[in-house]
Amino acid sequence: MNEFSELDEMYREVILDHYHSPRNNKSLDNPTKEIESNNPFCGDEIKLQVKIQDGIVTEIGLSGRGCAISQASASLMGEALLKNNINDSLKLYKDFRELLTGNLPEDQMDDLGDLIALEGVKKFPIRVKCALLSWSAFNDLIEV
Amino acid sequence: MNNNLDPMNIKNDFPIFKRTINGYPLIYLDNAATTQKPQSVIDSLSSYYRNSNANVFRGVHTLSIEATDLYDLARQKVQKFINAKNFQEIIYTRNTSESINLVAYSWALKNLTKGDKMFISPFEHHSNLVPWQQICRKVGAQLLYIPLDDSGAIDCDKFSSLIDQNTKLISVTHMSNVLGEISPIKDLTELAHRFGALIMIDGAQSVPHMPIDVQEMNCDFLAFSSHKMLGPTGIGVLYAKKEILEIMDPFLFGGDMISEVTYEDAKWNDLPYKFEAGTPNIADAIATGTAIDYLQNIGMEKVFDHEINLVSYALEKFSSLENIDILGSQDPSLKGGVISFNHKFIHPHDLGTALDRFGIAIRTGHHCAMPLIRSFGLVAASRASFYIYNDNEDIDKLIDSISDIEDYFINE
Ligand SMILES: Cc1ncc(COP(=O)(O)O)c(C=O)c1O
Numbered sequence: 001m002n003e004f005s006e007l008d009e010m011y012r013e014v015i016l017d018h019y020h021s022p023r024n025n026k027s028l029d030n031p032t033k034e035i036e037s038n039n040p041f042c043g044d045e046i047k048l049q050v051k052i053q054d055g056i057v058t059e060i061g062l063s064g065r066g067c068a069i070s071q072a073s074a075s076l077m078g079e080a081l082l083k084n085n086i087n088d089s090l091k092l093y094k095d096f097r098e099l100l101t102g103n104l105p106e107d108q109m110d111d112l113g114d115l116i117a118l119e120g121v122k123k124f125p126i127r128v129k130c131a132l133l134s135w136s137a138f139n140d141l142i143e144v
Numbered sequence: 145m146n147n148n149l150d151p152m153n154i155k156n157d158f159p160i161f162k163r164t165i166n167g168y169p170l171i172y173l174d175n176a177a178t179t180q181k182p183q184s185v186i187d188s189l190s191s192y193y194r195n196s197n198a199n200v201f202r203g204v205h206t207l208s209i210e211a212t213d214l215y216d217l218a219r220q221k222v223q224k225f226i227n228a229k230n231f232q233e234i235i236y237t238r239n240t241s242e243s244i245n246l247v248a249y250s251w252a253l254k255n256l257t258k259g260d261k262m263f264i265s266p267f268e269h270h271s272n273l274v275p276w277q278q279i280c281r282k283v284g285a286q287l288l289y290i291p292l293d294d295s296g297a298i299d300c301d302k303f304s305s306l307i308d309q310n311t312k313l314i315s316v317t318h319m320s321n322v323l324g325e326i327s328p329i330k331d332l333t334e335l336a337h338r339f340g341a342l343i344m345i346d347g348a349q350s351v352p353h354m355p356i357d358v359q360e361m362n363c364d365f366l367a368f369s370s371h372k373m374l375g376p377t378g379i380g381v382l383y384a385k386k387e388i389l390e391i392m393d394p395f396l397f398g399g400d401m402i403s404e405v406t407y408e409d410a411k412w413n414d415l416p417y418k419f420e421a422g423t424p425n426i427a428d429a430i431a432t433g434t435a436i437d438y439l440q441n442i443g444m445e446k447v448f449d450h451e452i453n454l455v456s457y458a459l460e461k462f463s464s465l466e467n468i469d470i471l472g473s474q475d476p477s478l479k480g481g482v483i484s485f486n487h488k489f490i491h492p493h494d495l496g497t498a499l500d501r502f503g504i505a506i507r508t509g510h511h512c513a514m515p516l517i518r519s520f521g522l523v524a525a526s527r528a529s530f531y532i533y534n535d536n537e538d539i540d541k542l543i544d545s546i547s548d549i550e551d552y553f554i555n556e
Contacts, residue, residue: 011552069493
């Protein structure tokens with residue numbers, strides 16, 4: 001059906017998969033840093049914990065509740081952050097945000113990896129906040 | 145004469161139903177947020193600006209006199225609509241929220257003091273909660289909650305053992321915008337008056353949907369918004385008993401609300417103008433009168449009966465969806481035209497986005513009642529709310545679409 005094919009652009013298979021089986025869905029005992037963030041408009045909630053060693057994220061704990069987009073985006077983010085350098089991840093956040101709110105040049109899209117699955121959210125501007133919730137939490141976690 | 149109203153005919157009076165949403169005819173089920181507008185209301189706005197536009201109360205020229213007459217006539221329509229005794233008891237505001245703030249600042253700030261109590265219900269809209277938090281904090285009064293029984297309805301018996309001589313005000317919604325439940329206004333009013341307290345009714349969800357008679361209700365204040373009853377945005381009403389308004393100070397100061405001004409002081413204008421500083425919202429007031437004409441032409445009894453029928457039908461239909469929980473009472477005799485629900489596996493925002501692909505507009509989120517939504521262990525919920533142009537077919541489409549969306553999200 002047509003209305004579902006439009007929805008498919010936002011709810012790609014990868015996204016529904018991450019929504020139904022979120023990765024790194026656990027609580028860490030001794031996180032280096034942790035943050036809870038929510039989106040009062042939707043009621044989406046996210047809790048992010050990280051262990052960091054020498055500027056590398058070595059372990060991630062994620063939990064939360066909310067819509068498919070917010071929860072899948074958090075799960076995808078977790079995979080992107082893990083074993084990566086924080087500064088690279090901050091750069092990834094900026095590119096990802098640009099993808100959803102601006103115009104990320106084609107040649108930079110490759111660097112986004114699986115995150116590109118969320119590109120369809122751009123067509124539903126009211127939902128962009130949902131996709132960025134976990135990422136802005138990560139940004140706040142690092143900046144403070 | 146047919147005793148039921150005819151939604152199909154009514155739909156034809158509303159130009160917005162000629163448009164499509166994502167290729168589908170619009171099914172509008174977000175009436176508790178705001179209603180659509182009939183052609184007559186839209187015409188009333190443009191006719192005023194095309195033919196009669198002038199400022200009111202200050203000219204001797206034809207247009208100003210005409211605008212003033214239309215403006216006053218609209219107020220008479222509001223007065224009759226809620227059966228207020230006096231023209232002076234109808235104050236125009238911007239919306240329900242402003243009406244409540246007017247009472248909070250002009251009455252409560254002056255009449256509540258340290259140690260006093262006021263009560264509201266646990267299911268108030270933020271509009272009838274946040275102003276009281278602020279006022280009570282300022283004056284050192286206690287903001288308390290009317291107790292509920294096991295079914296979640298207001299428990300007047302329990303309440304009667306809590307209310308006392310220190311209680312100065314009760315402010316309660318007539319109909320919950322989340323649960324649709326109707327409050328026992330008569331009992332609450334009697335209780336309030338027995339203890340010398342005043343009672344304010346948030347009528348945002350009741351005045352548009354049922355017959356209202358403020359003299360019979362005997363409430364001291366009633367607030368409502370035009371935009372939720374076919375009228376334009378930007379205008380609302382505060383009804384208050386004349387003897388209370390007379391001893392209240394103005395809320396806003398400036399032009400039109402004075403009778404005499406010297407360099408040192410000013411005297412307040414007569415009611416209702418004392419509470420309406422500055423050039424009023426003339427066009428929207430007049431169009432509110434037109435909206436009232438439209439509703440009265442149908443008859444508010446019929447409006448209410450129609451919505452009860454829709455709610456009964458919807459509750460029955462919803463019961464065929466096993467993953468849906470209804471919030472609050474499922475007894476249609478206790479409810480107005482509002483149903484909030486939660487899907488066990490699909491978040492309200494995913495459901496709302498998906499329904500929109502079928503042209504179906506519902507509300508999703510916290511419905512400006514965060515503490516209430518949290519009390520159900522939720523962060524958000526979905527809500528379908530009905531009005532005169534909705535019919536059983538709209539509900540069938542809602543239910544069928546929810547089933548299709550379930551298949552999409554769950555059985556992938
Ligand atoms: C019960 C209730 N009270 C107050 C309000 C606030 O109305 P307004 O936004 O027009 O001030 C609403 C609107 O949603 C409502 O449903």
